[in-house]
């Protein structure tokens with residue numbers, strides 16, 4: 140299977156007044172084309188930070204200390220390291236090639252703009268060339284098909300519009316075009332870009348199964364239910380047909396029926412849009428439903444990676460076993476994991492799970508276990524194997 144993303148040695152620290160928070164330590168992770176990879180683990184284990192590192196959005200006082208994140212933008216070019224490309228380079232990738240859906244939909248939407256304006260804005264920013272092409276086709280059709288008198292009157296304007304749209308197609312983000320498009324008359328002549336963006340917005344909202352997409356484009360976030368809001372956020376994330384979608388606990392704030400609908404929607408969209416998904420959740424049941432492979436995180440590092448069926452049928456790492464035992468089952472008492480997550484300011488040496496592990500040995504307290512492939516595609520970092 141072709142690789143889409145390869146993370147190696149990702150280490151993130153926060154330099155706080157209390158000390159250095161060792162948030163991510165040597166994270167290695169591969170995500171393949173067209174797969175859904177689940178990242179699971181208890182709260183505070185570093186799931187969101189892994190996602191934010193991919194987009195290079197770690198907030199200060201956090202810092203990516205070392206590592207590489209190679210992303211395969213397309214089949215023609217070599218993969219790029221997202222951690223070393225220019226600021227302009229990563230900005231062009233965010234939103235267009237890699238999008239993120241956050242846990243709280245309201246955090247992603249601006250309360251003072253309509254849903255339509257917010258999604259159109261993303262399309263105008265990242266799909267300008269395509270919008271120019273669509274607008275040019277619309278003007279060419281008018282020039283070719285409009286009869287006599289009206290055509291004679293409007294022709295000079297359409298010809299000017301055509302010239303402008305040709306410029307948009309040739310150099311969609313040129314400085315010259317940005318400057319002249321601020322002139323009132325030119326702005327008016329470029330109105331078709333907005334119009335085309337609006338049409339794409341309506342079609343994307345239809346894709347995420349919003350019943351009356353046209354009406355929704357005129358609504359503000361506070362007018363929507365939680366489920367509709369999350370659908371609108373997913374539509375915004377998918378507006379540029381990204382190759383890679385990061386969904387950070389997108390269903391946690393929704394009730395179970397809506398949760399199921401959103402999961403079904405993501406599954407369908409992944410197949411139709413041929414995208415890959417990094418699905419972050421602390422719910423192993425949800426991961427089993429939607430993911431092809433799963434990575435289990437503990438205290439800033441990955442401890443086990445396997446195909447979803449292998450992981451559930453044959454968990455190897457003591458932490459994975461404890462997590463699975465803690466899932467509530469009908470008629471059974473859930474077994475909670477003893478102890479608590481280590482303080483990231485002073486994580487234990489060696490295997491970070493050793494203070495909670497009943498199988499811990501001397502070596503576990505001294506040296507960090509490395510990830511090893513025990514069966515094809517089944518990796519584990521534990522001295523027991």
Ligand SMILES: Nc1ncnc2c1ncn2[C@@H]1O[C@H](COP(=O)(O)OP(=O)(O)OP(=O)(O)O)[C@@H](O)[C@H]1O
Pocket residue numbers: 153155160162180181182183184185186187188189198199200201421483
């Ligand atoms: N702004 C910050 N300042 C200091 N430490 C931080 C900051 N943000 C994150 N951390 C540290 O990084 C760790 C991992 O955070 P992260 O948000 O990735 O956890 P998570 O696995 O997504 O948890 P949750 O399931 O609760 O969302 C936290 O436990 C915290 O110690």
Ligand code: SF4
Pocket residue numbers: 456457458490491492493496497498499500503508520521522523
């Ligand atoms: S390395 Fe040692 S402490 Fe860590 S999970 Fe394995 S047995 Fe337990």
Ligand SMILES: [Mg+2]
Pocket residue numbers: 186187188387
């Ligand atoms: Mg999180």
